[in-house]
């Protein structure tokens with residue numbers, strides 16, 4: 001598919017009130033001659049969505065929560081704004097399929113982003129994929145939907161966007177990397193999160209506030225906790241396998257605390273191509289939006305003279321067991337990825353609510369992956385049933401207090 005650069009294109013920003021959503025709106029704001037905000041969506045945050053309607057005057061604003069949508073509708077009426085407010089999950093689906101929205105920013109957090117991303121793929125959109133969970137749980141189905149619908153999935157996760165930028169053109173949206181004999185490995189870098197240097201004992205006592213304070217990136221709470229457990233890197237291994245058609249053994253993870261090198265591709269002649277830049281999501285968002293062209297992202301140039309040193313080290317599998325759990329799930333198959341993602345979403349939510357400790361997250365993930373049946377999902381219905389079963393399994397573990405007696 002081709003993307004005309006000389007015509008203003010409508011972007012539907014799913015999850016516009018979140019961290020990636022706000023960065024996306026900023027990139028569009030800076031490039032308003034090329035892009036317009038066609039639609040915005042959120043779950044419950046009426047204040048932010050209202051402010052965005054005032055500034056961007058999109059055709060549609062959808063809220064998954066119907067009560068929040070009603071509140072937004074009343075507020076926009078009193079302001080005489082013409083934006084049509086749409087309630088519920090179905091509304092998100094309608095926007096994803098709307099032919100007037102050729103570009104979809106998929107930046108809802110978690111499994112909740114799956115349906116709209118799948119519908120956009122079937123409808124042949126350019127999908128800027130931040131919602132890694134949809135690729136983790138539905139990689140084969142999502143890739144097939146994109147092929148059938150003629151959609152292009154451009155990665156926004158900074159690591160995957162870095163790899164995307166370092167790949168030959170034929171492998172960016174097309175041929176799996178394992179068929180390009182000259183690529184030997186993909187290297188995902190990881191900041192190591194806020195607890196990179198903590199002992200196992202210290203990690204047992206960390207607070208929610210510490211876990212959501214990432215040293216380099218300003219992100220939403222769920223991905224911040226995932227970064228702290230390194231489950232985020234585990235999810236990214238699975239995401240990279242599906243996006244680029246590689247085995248998990250072809251993916252190396254390196255802890256790089258400065259977050260300057262966003263990821264790398266190793267070639268058979270010994271060359272390593274890397275993408276570098278500031279830790280600012282507007283760079284990969286702008287790249288995904290304009291690819292194969294380049295647009296202003298509002299991000300400053302990297303000042304090499306101010307860099308005190310770039311470090312790289314292997315992750316510690318004992319303090320960060322979620323990494324190996326993700327590799328193990330990927331080796332088991334697509335069903336295990338669904339189970340692991342579901343367990344992790346439950347565990348992170350309970351941690352954020354103060355119901356479990358930080359190290360319980362990995363324990364819940366390990367227990368659920370081991371004990372929940374994970375047959376290969378053949379359809380979206382299969383996948384949702386598996387997701388629910390895994391959530392119940394993780395919930396039971398917490399509710400029945402099995403964590404405290406070492407059952408995990």
Ligand SMILES: NC(=O)c1ccc[n+]([C@@H]2O[C@H](COP(=O)([O-])OP(=O)(O)OC[C@H]3O[C@@H](n4cnc5c(N)ncnc54)[C@H](OP(=O)(O)O)[C@@H]3O)[C@@H](O)[C@H]2O)c1
Pocket residue numbers: 014015016017018019020021041042043044045046064106107108109110112130131132133156157158217218219220221222223281
């Ligand atoms: N933040 C980053 O730097 C970053 C980097 C790479 C990848 N990502 C990925 O991008 C995605 C978004 O991350 P984020 O940090 O931007 O998250 P976030 O700040 O928590 O924002 C999440 C967005 O999703 C909406 N949302 C939440 N639950 C929903 C539901 N059930 N139905 C519909 N919408 C819902 C939220 O709406 P409300 O505001 O109304 O709750 C909000 O707009 C995640 O998959 C994450 O892994 C993020």
